[in-house]
Amino acid sequence: MIIGLTIVWILLWGAVTPTIVVGGILAAVFVVVVFPFPKAPWTWVLRPWPTFVLAARFFWDLIRASVEVSWFAIRPSGPPASAVLRVGLRTRSELIMTITSELVCLVPGSLLVELVPEDSAIYLHVLDAETPERIEQFRQSVLDQEERVVKAFAPREERDAVCAQVGS
Structure with a gap:
């Protein structure tokens, strides 16, 4: 962390001199001591195939949604109805x-x-919430994305618990 913050300090100053490097180290130590990161109880696992599926589907969604939003911007009927949704x-x-x-x-x-x-x-x-079917389709896409993230990164217990809920 101190090395990274020192590099940022040097980049902000735009020069590498002994004074700037020492000042960066002192500033980084100060930041780390005064503002420590909380201990995160997060654990995660990297599963190659589910991660590939997650990335591929994300890029597909990105392309598809970009085309849809572009169409909403130029279509003659104006922008679609939007909504704020709660997804559990x-x-x-x-x-x-x-x-x-x-x-x-x-x-x-x-x-x-x-x-x-x-x-x-x-x-x-959500931008496109013109019909209840579109709203439910979006809600399901969020849950599907959550399932892909869980399969790619969650520990075994979390993955099994979420996948059990999907099946029921």
Whole structure:
């Protein structure tokens, strides 16, 4: 952490001199001591095939949604109805909830409004919410994304618990 912060310090100054390097080290030590990172109880696993599936599907969603949002911008009938949706996630892991939320809101057409870890819920602003079917389709796409993230990164116990809920 100290090395990374020192590099940022040097980049901000735009020069490498002994004074700037020592100042960067002192500033980095100060930041790390005064503002320590909390100990995160997060554990995760990297599974290659589910991670590949997650990445491939994310890029497919990115391309598809970009085309849809572009069409909404130029279509003659104007912008579609939008809505704020609450999606209850099945995982209890804040790390998995955060990754899922980020992947969902990086795709054009949705925006994260709030993440509530106590309720395992996320609130999203959705661009295309003209019909109840579209809203339910979006809600299901978020749950499918959560399932892919869980299969790719969650520890075995979390993965088994979420996949058991999917099956029921």
